[in-house]
Every structure is written in structure tokens, then in C-alpha cells.
Amino acid sequence: MRNKILLTFAICTSIAFTSFGQNFNKAKLDSLFDIxxxxxxxxxxxxxxxxxxxxxQRAIGFASINSTEKTPATTKTRYRIGSxxxxxxxxxxxxLIDAGKLKLTDKLSAFFPTIPNADKIxxxxxxxxRSGLHNFTTGPGFMQYMTQPKTxxxxxxxxxxxxxxxxxxxxxEYSNTNYNLLGYIVxxxxxxxxxxxxxxxxxxxxxxxxxxxxxxxxLTKNESYSYKPMGYWIQQxxxxxxxxGGSGAIVSTPAEMTTFITSLFAGKLVSKASLEQMKTLQDGxxxxxxxxxxxxxxxxxxxxxxxxxxxxxxxxxxxxxAFAICSNGVSYPLNSILLAMLSSYYNFPFVIPTFKSxxxxxxxxxxxxxxxxxxxxxxxxxxxxxxNGLTGQATGQGAFPLTPxxxxxxAFEAAGIVIVFDTSKNELTLKQGxxxxxxxxxx
Numbered sequence: 050m051r052n053k054i055l056l057t058f059a060i061c062t063s064i065a066f067t068s069f070g071q072n073f074n075k076a077k078l079d080s081l082f083d084i085x086x087x088x089x090x091x092x093x094x095x096x097x098x099x100x101x102x103x104x105x106q107r108a109i110g111f112a113s114i115n116s117t118e119k120t121p122a123t124t125k126t127r128y129r130i131g132s133x134x135x136x137x138x139x140x141x142x143x144x145l146i147d148a149g150k151l152k153l154t155d156k157l158s159a160f161f162p163t164i165p166n167a168d169k170i171x172x173x174x175x176x177x178x179r180s181g182l183h184n185f186t187t188g189p190g191f192m193q194y195m196t197q198p199k200t201x202x203x204x205x206x207x208x209x210x211x212x213x214x215x216x217x218x219x220x221x222e223y224s225n226t227n228y229n230l231l232g233y234i235v236x237x238x239x240x241x242x243x244x245x246x247x248x249x250x251x252x253x254x255x256x257x258x259x260x261x262x263x264x265x266x267x268l269t270k271n272e273s274y275s276y277k278p279m280g281y282w283i284q285q286x287x288x289x290x291x292x293x294g295g296s297g298a299i300v301s302t303p304a305e306m307t308t309f310i311t312s313l314f315a316g317k318l319v320s321k322a323s324l325e326q327m328k329t330l331q332d333g334x335x336x337x338x339x340x341x342x343x344x345x346x347x348x349x350x351x352x353x354x355x356x357x358x359x360x361x362x363x364x365x366x367x368x369x370x371a372f373a374i375c376s377n378g379v380s381y382p383l384n385s386i387l388l389a390m391l392s393s394y395y396n397f398p399f400v401i402p403t404f405k406s407x408x409x410x411x412x413x414x415x416x417x418x419x420x421x422x423x424x425x426x427x428x429x430x431x432x433x434x435x436x437n438g439l440t441g442q443a444t445g446q447g448a449f450p451l452t453p454x455x456x457x458x459x460a461f462e463a464a465g466i467v468i469v470f471d472t473s474k475n476e477l478t479l480k481q482g483x484x485x486x487x488x489x490x491x492x
Contacts, residue, residue: 073097075105078393080401082107085381088404092276092378093386094126096303097394098371101311103304110378112273114282120268124304127259127272128375129288130360131297131353133306135228138295139176139337140313141235141250143323150238153326160234163209169217172234175227176336183211184224186293195288201233204292221332225296232295243295255312263290263300272300275357276378285357297355303373310350310364311371343391348372359383370394385464400481402462409453414439416472417459423488430479430488432468441468 085091092110096103108122145151151172157180158167170180185191185207194207208226215222232243239246244262252260259271266272266287276282290298301309312318319327327336328349341348341363350363361374361383372390376383381402392399414434422429428444432451439459442448449466451459457470467480475490 072396073104074393074396077399077401078105078389079107081386081389081393082109084401084404085109085386090379090381090404091376091386092122092282093374093376093383094122094124094128094303095375095386095390096124096307096371096373097390098304098307098311100369101308101315103307106304111282112271112377113268114274114276114284122273122377123271125259125271125302127270127300127302128360128377129263129275129297129355129358130299130301130306130362130375131293131355131358132225132228133301133351133353133360133362134293134295134297134299136313136337136351136362137247137251137299137309138228138231138235139327140318141246142172142176142231143319143327143336144250145235145238147320147323151234157230160237161205161230163205164230165209165211165213166217171217172231173336174217175231177331178221178223178227178334179218179331180224180227181213181215181217181219181222182208182224182226182230183214184222185211185226185229192286195292196286197292198289199291201236201294204229204294205233221334223334225293228296229294235295243298247299251309251318254317255308257301257305257308260299260301260305260309263298265289273377277357278378278380282378288356293355297353301375303375306360306362306373306375307364307371310362310373311369314349314364314366341387343395344397346391346395361387363387385462388465400462400465400467402460403454404462405454406452407454407456409438411438417470417477419475419490421477421488421490423486425484425486426479426488429491430477432477441466 086109094108097105106124108124108126110122111119112122112126113120146153153171153173155172156168157164157170161167166181174180188211235246236243247262266274275285277285327338329335330340333339338349338351346365346367348363348365353360357378359376359379364371374383374386389399417432417439418434420429420431431442433440437450439451440448441451449461451461451468454460459468460466465481469478477488479486479488
């Protein structure tokens, strides 16, 4: 949660600078991935495409790590993309709507009448995460449940057993249960598996070669395992892909993900009216996608996580450019990588982390503590300390760690923030992008 808030802070800070450059700074973006690789901070693959042509690709890290060997990741390495699968599922639902085989007003009771409140839940409500059905991936025992093969009937039985969180339509609350059910509805209407529908309705239409419904990880198919950073990379348990279904079972690559979302917005998969339905937000979520701001630009897409995999996919229609990230292990925020990709493409300044630090005694930090404010930023910054060192916190946001890099200089490299203290003047200068904001300590 903290990293998400700070990405928003970084983007909001950048809004003051609304002139976007035309020169894509590939060299600087390469520098970011070089140091992330050298410092073993991330295992990721990324792609940027313009007008459906890939203009940048990079992969760092490893597809698999064991006691005897490491398999380097390449731009052909395939990753589980988690909830980005929901955009694929929503696309197939709208294809059925375009074909007259389904309506947004159709009720869940026509397909799965035993689900709680099925007669009050419509396809529209499922797509918009407003069903009130409990998110089955947060239920007790799920960590054991997820590793075992499950039939549709077994998953439905689990959904039936869970008490709804609220009345259908009352509010938005993200729930994987909604999109599992939508995937099953696609199967019921077509009398074909989700995998077959994915192949016929999206993969074959776009000539994708590396996108499919996942199974047990197979390194011979360029697939990757996922890892958690603990000073070294620890392989994570594998979800059996019969469990996430339409909410998160797809495997792909960044380049093919950009092909998918670009084609979706180009009208190659659904009608213009259906795409508008997908894009229309209610409580911050559309139908299978949401928005991400970058200065005056607005992107549409989704993020995802499953096991130790984390992913992002966004398309900016104004510029016909798509950004995709797949990761199988990170100790550096993926939001910051996305921000760097956006900044690099739009030629906006961003900070390359150095991951260097110096040692400062706890008592030496006391001189920096306090609340700082200034006319250039509409928030106050509270400087405090904990057992790990100095922290900063903007009004209404979470605290973030500040690492000492030089005397009187501290950084939160994940968001490109550098704070320089001048204790003789009781002030600090907050640097982010091209901004330098002087703030005085309040007495």
C-alpha cells in the first residue's frame, strides 16, 4: 500500500510540468535496468510498443534459480500475469454481448443459481466488482487450497459456502470470485473451455504465440518460476491454474500483452460501444480495467499478482503507446519501474537509484526531526525516526524510509525522492524530478 501511495505522490508532483518531450530516452531506461540487475534488485521483463510495434524490450534476472544453475530471463520468457487476465476475460464477455449471446442485464441465477444472491447479481455487476461476493482468495486455508487441482464444481461449492460481504450493487469491492464466475459463464454459453475460448477469440485473432491458459510451470516452454527476496531469492509455491481461472490464470510476455491491449483499443476484439463500457469507471474501476494517470496523460489497463509474480499493463490511447511489465521477483517497487518507463518515454526527468548508503548514528538524526512546510507543495512533510532510521511522511500518506547517502542528504530511491537538510536554516529541500521544493521546519 505504501508504494502505491508514493507512486501517486510522485505522479501528482510531476503534474506541474505539463510539457512532454518527444525523444524517448532509451539509454537512461537501460541504465535503470543495468543497476537493478547489478544490485540484484529485480527480475523483470518489460516492453513498450507504439502503434502496435515494439520499440523497447529488456529482460533482467532469471527464469529459474536452483542450487546448481540459473536460467537467465530473456524477452521470450513467459510469466504468469495474474489479474491482467481479467481484462482478457472481460473482452471475451463483451464479444459474447456483441454477438447477442449475452446481455449485461443477464442474472447470475441463469447460470449458477446456488450462488448467494444470484438472482440479484447481473453480468454488469460481476464485471464491475459490485456483487458483494466474498473474495475467495482471501478466505481461510486458501494457501493450501490454491496448490491443488480444482474442478469448476469444487470452486463453485467454495463460492456458495462463503457469506456475501454486502448487498449486490451497494458498492465496489474487488473480488476474484466475480471473474472466476465470468469465465465459467463464457464456458457455459460457448460449451468450450476457457482455454479454447482464449485461443479462438483472442490468441488466434492476434497471432499470439506466447499467450495461453497456464498449467504446471514448464521451463522447456520458456516459463518462469517466481521468487521472494530474503537477501537471496526464495522460490514461491505454485498456484494450480485451475483455481484462478478467469480471474488470473493466463501466461504471457510483455510484448504480447502490449499487442493484446493495443488491438483491444483499435477495435479488433470488441465493438466501440463495448470498449466504452469497459472504459467507463464507477468508483475507480471500469469493466476489466481501470486508469493510471501520468501528468495530463491517462492510461487504461490492469495490474496483476499471483504467487511471486507481479505485472502491469497500460495503454495510453492519445499516443497509441502501451507499457507492459512482468516480474517474477522484485525488491524494488514495480510502481517505480513503471514510473521510470513512462518518464523515459515522455522524456520526463527521473532518478536512477544508486543503492548506496552511509552510516549515521541514531542520535545524530534528532536534529532533522520535525514538521516541514512550504508554499510550493500543498502538504506538510513530517520527518521522524524509528528503529531502522529516518522516515518521511506527507500529509495523508504513508511513511516512507529515508536512506542516508551523503552527510545531510537522504533518499527514497523507489520514488525518486531526495531530501537535503540545512539545519543552520531549519529547512529541507525536497527534490523530485526537476522540482526543488524548499520547506521550513515549523516551530
